Amino acid sequence: MSISRLYVSGLWIIPGNLKRNRQHYLDLLPETFELLRGQKLAFYCDADDVKKSAIDLAQQLGITLFIQHVSLAELPYPQLIHRNSEIIRPGNFDVWARAFQGLGSNEKALNQLRFQSDSTNTSYPQLVTCWTSKPFLIGKAISNYDYTEYVWVDASLARYDFKIIGDFRRWVINSEQLSHYSSRMKLFGKRQPLRGGCLGARKETWLRVIAAYDSTFHDFFARKCPHPVDDEILFALCEAKYPELFHCTNPTRTWLHKVIGKIIWNLRLTSFINRALN
Amino acid sequence: MKSKRLYISALWLVEGNLKRSPEHYFHHLEPTLKMIRGGNLMFFYESEDILNRVSAVAKNYDINLLPFELKLEDHPDLERSKAMAQNSCEFRMDVFADAFPDLISNEKGFNQYFKFLNRGENVQAYSKQLVCTIGKYSLIQKSMEKYDFEELYWVDVSASRFNHARKNFDFCEIPIRKDAIHHYSSSQKIFGQTQKVQGSVLFGNRKAWESFAALYDETFRAYIDSGCTYPATDEPLMTLCHLKNPDLFERVDSEERTLLHKAVGKLLSPLRRSLLIAMNQY
Numbered sequence: 001m002s003i004s005r006l007y008v009s010g011l012w013i014i015p016g017n018l019k020r021n022r023q024h025y026l027d028l029l030p031e032t033f034e035l036l037r038g039q040k041l042a043f044y045c046d047a048d049d050v051k052k053s054a055i056d057l058a059q060q061l062g063i064t065l066f067i068q069h070v071s072l073a074e075l076p077y078p079q080l081i082h083r084n085s086e087i088i089r090p091g092n093f094d095v096w097a098r099a100f101q102g103l104g105s106n107e108k109a110l111n112q113l114r115f116q117s118d119s120t121n122t123s124y125p126q127l128v129t130c131w132t133s134k135p136f137l138i139g140k141a142i143s144n145y146d147y148t149e150y151v152w153v154d155a156s157l158a159r160y161d162f163k164i165i166g167d168f169r170r171w172v173i174n175s176e177q178l179s180h181y182s183s184r185m186k187l188f189g190k191r192q193p194l195r196g197g198c199l200g201a202r203k204e205t206w207l208r209v210i211a212a213y214d215s216t217f218h219d220f221f222a223r224k225c226p227h228p229v230d231d232e233i234l235f236a237l238c239e240a241k242y243p244e245l246f247h248c249t250n251p252t253r254t255w256l257h258k259v260i261g262k263i264i265w266n267l268r269l270t271s272f273i274n275r276a277l278n
Numbered sequence: 279m280k281s282k283r284l285y286i287s288a289l290w291l292v293e294g295n296l297k298r299s300p301e302h303y304f305h306h307l308e309p310t311l312k313m314i315r316g317g318n319l320m321f322f323y324e325s326e327d328i329l330n331r332v333s334a335v336a337k338n339y340d341i342n343l344l345p346f347e348l349k350l351e352d353h354p355d356l357e358r359s360k361a362m363a364q365n366s367c368e369f370r371m372d373v374f375a376d377a378f379p380d381l382i383s384n385e386k387g388f389n390q391y392f393k394f395l396n397r398g399e400n401v402q403a404y405s406k407q408l409v410c411t412i413g414k415y416s417l418i419q420k421s422m423e424k425y426d427f428e429e430l431y432w433v434d435v436s437a438s439r440f441n442h443a444r445k446n447f448d449f450c451e452i453p454i455r456k457d458a459i460h461h462y463s464s465s466q467k468i469f470g471q472t473q474k475v476q477g478s479v480l481f482g483n484r485k486a487w488e489s490f491a492a493l494y495d496e497t498f499r500a501y502i503d504s505g506c507t508y509p510a511t512d513e514p515l516m517t518l519c520h521l522k523n524p525d526l527f528e529r530v531d532s533e534e535r536t537l538l539h540k541a542v543g544k545l546l547s548p549l550r551r552s553l554l555i556a557m558n559q560y
Binding site for chain 1: 368369370371372373374376377378381384385388467468469470471500501504506507508517518521522533535539540542543546547550552553554555556557558559
């Protein structure tokens with residue numbers, strides 16, 4: 001069976017996004033498109049200038065582009081997210097965010113203050129809408145374009161260091177799992193399993209992942225969870241329920257780590273090394 | 279010579295306390311008082327029955343008991359505790375508790391919300407239970423106003439449960455080393471970070487307690503005013519105080535880091551990340 005792959009991406013510039021400004025995305029878009037040279041790409045956006053940039057870049061780089069106008073309001077569940085914006089405020093835990101600042105905890109809930117941009121708190125729900133919409137946009141691409149594999153790429157994906165984490169273009173996607181990179185962020189001290197910038201799976205797997213994600217998404221809001229939310233958090237909750245659906249392409253713990261860990265444990269050196277490393 | 283040390287403790291039995299039964303406290307009472315044999319103990323209580331029990335045990339161990347009746351309803355921190363308990367009812371982290379059940383025992387806020395606050399359904403009892411932990415510093419202040427002892431040791435009635443379970447568990451033998459609140463360490467986490475202070479036994483000289491009181495009071499007020507829903511007891515508040523002013527705290531159960539540890543640590547530092555991954559701690 002021949003494998004065909006469609007890359008899927010999108011870009012909405014949200015005014016008041018304090019983490020990433022408009023220029024950040026416009027600077028990285030050409031570099032991300034460069035990574036997709038000669039490939040096929042479904043691209044969703046709402047702004048005319050973004051659309052024009054995407055068309056120009058695709059022409060220059062030989063990318064087969066399927067571009068579609070999708071407004072923020074057309075992304076899934078913006079009303080649901082907006083209705084809950086008072087609950088998922090990024091400043092919910094700012095006492096702890098400020099207290100632990102500079103300790104390098106990489107804790108997701110404490111890392112959200114930078115999204116708290118204005119007193120009306122309008123940009124955060126819009127950002128959440130964009131972040132959480134990726135699987136739904138993949139679903140849209142599956143409905144419209146017939147390929148074997150679908151790989152989500154963030155418009156700013158070029159910021160990743162592929163020399164360290166491996167090249168997603170060489171991913172051999174297995175038939176049962178969603179391939180993804182690992183994350184350094186944490187949820188209550190536990191490593192978040194997945195980084196959301198690049199996610200690839202076959203059509204059937206995506207449909208299973210989307211169903212699990214959709215149910216997790218609705219559960220999160222129905223239970224009025226006050227934790228800030230994005231796609232990576234929802235995927236972490238999915239992964240806890242369905243670990244068999246996920247495949248990390250850059251495992252941090254190799255067999256060599258495991259052997260050394262076993263030796264350290266057997267020699268009862270864990271406490272000593274911990275103290276030595278302070 | 280007149281002793282310069284005062285031990286301070288209290289016991290209120292809160293109906294609906296999902297954390298501990300009355301038997302738990304009575305079980306640990308005698309071994310705890312045995313530890314402070316021959317000392318001075320200021321004891322806050324509201325029930326005659328509890329006072330009688332404590333008096334009987336104190337007599338056995340030659341303790342100079344200084345009882346102080348304080349109804350829980352009259353506790354100076356009760357209103358603040360109620361406000362904090364009410365805020366904590368909004369900590370609806372069920373989706374995370376379902377996904378990562380071990381958080382309920384390891385992570386302080388989960389522990390409080392799911393085990394003791396019972397997802398907000400036990401808020402009345404929880405408020406009273408909370409004031410017993412979060413309000414111990416007001417009691418220490420009260421004891422400083424009433425008596426002129428130089429060293430003040432807060433001791434939970436159940437402090438003896440840690441005997442032989444932690445390093446330097448016999449706090450009576452630990453001298454006050456500096457103008458700081460001396461404390462044991464905790465294994466519980468706050469957003470995955472280790473809580474700095476364990477609240478069962480805390481001691482320091484008058485100067486340290488006076489400096490601490492202002493910091494704690496300010497931290498307590500700011501926490502409630504912020505509306506933070508993360509359920510806190512005295513230990514998270516102490517952790518915030520510690521992060522603001524680490525010099526005001528002195529850990530008494532530190533694992534010593536010798537010259538050998540430091541030298542090996544220096545050699546291993548380029549491999550730090552790999553070693554932590556190997557030990558499954560990264």
